[in-house]
Amino acid sequence: MATTNFCRPKFIHQYQNAKIQQQQQNHRNCFHFDTNFYFSNHLKSKGSGGAQSVRRRQRQRQRQRCGSLRVHCQTAATDIEVTARAGKDRLLKVPISNIRNFCIIAHIDHGKSTLADKLLQMTGTVESRDMKEQFLDNMDLERERGITIKLQAARMRFIYENEPYCLNLIDTPGHVDFSYEVSRSLAACEGALLVVDASQGVEAQTLANVYLALENNLEIIPVLNKIDLPGAEPSRVCQEIEEIVGLDCSNAIYASAKEGIGITEILNAIVQRIPPPRDTAGRPLRALIFDSYYDPYRGVIVYFRVIDGTIKKGDRVLFMASGKDYYADELGVLSPNQLQVDQLYAGEVGFLSASIRSVADARVGDTITHFNRKAEQSLPGYKEATPMFEPETSSAMGFGFRCGFLGLLHMEIVQERLEREYSLSLITTAPSVVYRVNCIDGETVECSNPSLLPEPGKRRSIEEPFVKIELLTPKDYIGSLMELAQDRRGIFKEMKYITENRASIIYELPLAEMVGDFFDQLKSRSKGYASMEYSFIGYTESDLIKLDILINGDRVEPLATIVHKDKAYSVGRALTQKLKELIPRQMFKVPIQATIGSKVIASEAISAIRKDVLAKCYGGDISRKKKLLKKQAEGKKRMKAIGKVDVPQEAFMAVLKLEKEVL
Numbered sequence: 001m002a003t004t005n006f007c008r009p010k011f012i013h014q015y016q017n018a019k020i021q022q023q024q025q026n027h028r029n030c031f032h033f034d035t036n037f038y039f040s041n042h043l044k045s046k047g048s049g050g051a052q053s054v055r056r057r058q059r060q061r062q063r064q065r066c067g068s069l070r071v072h073c074q075t076a077a078t079d080i081e082v083t084a085r086a087g088k089d090r091l092l093k094v095p096i097s098n099i100r101n102f103c104i105i106a107h108i109d110h111g112k113s114t115l116a117d118k119l120l121q122m123t124g125t126v127e128s129r130d131m132k133e134q135f136l137d138n139m140d141l142e143r144e145r146g147i148t149i150k151l152q153a154a155r156m157r158f159i160y161e162n163e164p165y166c167l168n169l170i171d172t173p174g175h176v177d178f179s180y181e182v183s184r185s186l187a188a189c190e191g192a193l194l195v196v197d198a199s200q201g202v203e204a205q206t207l208a209n210v211y212l213a214l215e216n217n218l219e220i221i222p223v224l225n226k227i228d229l230p231g232a233e234p235s236r237v238c239q240e241i242e243e244i245v246g247l248d249c250s251n252a253i254y255a256s257a258k259e260g261i262g263i264t265e266i267l268n269a270i271v272q273r274i275p276p277p278r279d280t281a282g283r284p285l286r287a288l289i290f291d292s293y294y295d296p297y298r299g300v301i302v303y304f305r306v307i308d309g310t311i312k313k314g315d316r317v318l319f320m321a322s323g324k325d326y327y328a329d330e331l332g333v334l335s336p337n338q339l340q341v342d343q344l345y346a347g348e349v350g351f352l353s354a355s356i357r358s359v360a361d362a363r364v365g366d367t368i369t370h371f372n373r374k375a376e377q378s379l380p381g382y383k384e385a386t387p388m389f390e391p392e393t394s395s396a397m398g399f400g401f402r403c404g405f406l407g408l409l410h411m412e413i414v415q416e417r418l419e420r421e422y423s424l425s426l427i428t429t430a431p432s433v434v435y436r437v438n439c440i441d442g443e444t445v446e447c448s449n450p451s452l453l454p455e456p457g458k459r460r461s462i463e464e465p466f467v468k469i470e471l472l473t474p475k476d477y478i479g480s481l482m483e484l485a486q487d488r489r490g491i492f493k494e495m496k497y498i499t500e501n502r503a504s505i506i507y508e509l510p511l512a513e514m515v516g517d518f519f520d521q522l523k524s525r526s527k528g529y530a531s532m533e534y535s536f537i538g539y540t541e542s543d544l545i546k547l548d549i550l551i552n553g554d555r556v557e558p559l560a561t562i563v564h565k566d567k568a569y570s571v572g573r574a575l576t577q578k579l580k581e582l583i584p585r586q587m588f589k590v591p592i593q594a595t596i597g598s599k600v601i602a603s604e605a606i607s608a609i610r611k612d613v614l615a616k617c618y619g620g621d622i623s624r625k626k627k628l629l630k631k632q633a634e635g636k637k638r639m640k641a642i643g644k645v646d647v648p649q650e651a652f653m654a655v656l657k658l659e660k661e662v663l
């Protein structure tokens with residue numbers, strides 16, 4: 001295992017300041033699962049990386065960004081005056097009644113980002129020549145994967161009945177892993193476009209997001225997207241929305257974000273149907289943070305919506321949840337590039353920078369108020385983030401980090417960003433969840449690493465996190481999906497037909513069974529037609545045990561796992577068989593055992609490499625041959641007693657993959 005101890009301290013510093021905290025910020029659900037990242041080779045990989053070149057790239061990026069920030073701003077009364085970049089003035093001056101804050105909610109891939117792009121284009125917010133596909137998805141990774149990972153916001157100018165309007169769009173990620181992000185951006189809006197793919201219909205995530213929007217009292221405008229597709233059935237989908245969601249679709253808009261159909265209707269509907277923000281500029285300041293990111297030169301940049309009051313450049317502001325206070329050095333709007341202004345009023349969406357060093361001090365959902373004129377109450381809905389990254393040392397892998405994630409997608413994104421942006425080569429272990437161990441002495445221990453599990457004699461019970469999952473599927477796949485959930489220790493709760501052809505199935509399931517390949521299985525068994533949504537419901541006591549692996553009589557801690565008692569035998573058998581294939585033969589026989597406590601439940605042996613000691617005995621006395629064989633056996637026995645088996649790195653990795661298959 002090649003680790004990079006010598007260059008790590010420098011790296012960790014940069015890594016923590018720049019990104020870990022940003023990622024920590026993303027984990028604020030009360031449940032998560034863990035996985036480990038280990039550094040498999042040098043910081044300078046493939047000739048392109050290294051801390052220096054990372055810094056160089058950051059400087060370049062910064063220069064590029066600064067280049068587009070040549071802005072002059074004046075603000076008067078409750079109007080906003082912004083002079084845009086490149087000498088081409090775009091004056092935006094609107095009263096609060098002409099402001100609309102909205103977001104787009106949709107199931108993944110139903111066309112949110114494409115629609116957002118079209119809105120930006122149609123309103124002239126982004127010049128056609130600057131327009132690259134999916135402007136709001138400005139991370140390379142987002143464009144490549146075609147998904148929105150981080151929230152972005154944009155302010156648009158739209159003329160309706162000869163009056164200018166300011167439309168603030170807050171984009172939201174559509175993947176199940178990011179529901180807290182969605183909920184906070186919804187709280188910053190008065191309305192939402194509900195985008196549903198007219199060829200697919202209502203999916204699990206659509207439902208989840210609509211309920212979130214309804215909870216936040218948003219005005220919802222249904223948009224049937226992709227009507228250009230031959231398989232589009234907008235009227236059927238409208239009916240589905242009415243039946244399932246209970247939303248009136250008589251004035252739903254039929255659109256094709258790709259072809260630009262229905263875009264003006266959508267913009268008109270935003271102005272007509274979404275209410276303007278309430279004019280509460282006179283109240284003490286309350287601004288809701290809905291996103292933030294770390295800029296190595298300016299500190300944390302916070303995106304917020306002013307709910308009450310007014311915020312001015314230079315104001316001393318207090319972040320109510322973290323209790324930290326700062327001076328607002330920069331204040332601005334997102335157009336969608338950052339443009340500085342002097343003041344922002346209730347109803348507006350903008351950003352601020354205040355030399356905030358850690359993203360943890362300005363968390364999503366926190367309320368910004370004035371230090372000297374505090375709001376009485378913070379805005380509702382804030383959830384504490386759980387610290388998710390901690391250094392860990394493993395005897396097999398060396399030094400690494402144990403990191404918490406909201407889901408598998410989240411994990412892959414973080415991994416890829418670390419690899420691309422920091423040129424690291426990482427080894428990722430299989431994900432695990434956090435178990436709760438109730439000890440006999442009354443203590444409760446949280447444990448995500450099987451090697452830290454208290455001894456069987458000390459523990460009374462083990463609890464594991466459970467989730468409630470809702471599957472939406474065409475009726476043909478019901479059987480296969482129920483079988484999947486059942487295999488994963490799912491407890492059936494409810495099934496109902498939401499339309500003639502589609503059913504909703506609800507199960508309660510251990511999170512550990514879901515973090516592996518559950519989602520992939522769901523998609524492959526339903527040929528991609530089923531969708532799912534899950535929420536954490538709490539900890540439940542389960543019959544869990546620690547499965548140890550002994551190689552040549554020695555316990556190998558990194559191979560220990562926590563499994564359900566019913567699965568222990570199959571996991572044990574599969575693990576020992578796989579290890580037998582992967583560990584090279586030694587000069588002596590190597591037993592591989594899977595044990596629960598002292599009980600061996602599965603066992604394999606790697607036979608020894610043997611020299612043919614009888615090769616030179618042509619004929620001769622049998623006792624001579626026996627003597628040679630006995631001598632050899634004794635030698636092997638001695639070797640076995642002192643011999644040490646090195647488990648190759650690939651064995652750990654293959655075993656981790658195998659766990660996913662078996663579990």
Ligand SMILES: Nc1nc2c(ncn2[C@@H]2O[C@H](COP(=O)(O)OP(=O)(O)OP(=O)(O)O)[C@@H](O)[C@H]2O)c(=O)[nH]1
Pocket residue numbers: 106107108109110111112113114115146147148149173174175225226227228229255256257258259
């Ligand atoms: N035919 C057709 N395709 C569309 C339309 N709108 C979007 N698409 C395609 O649908 C796919 C998904 O679109 P996105 O805009 O990335 O979907 P999204 O909802 O933003 O997805 P996430 O960002 O992952 O939540 C892309 O391949 C788009 O080109 C449309 O109106 N018609």
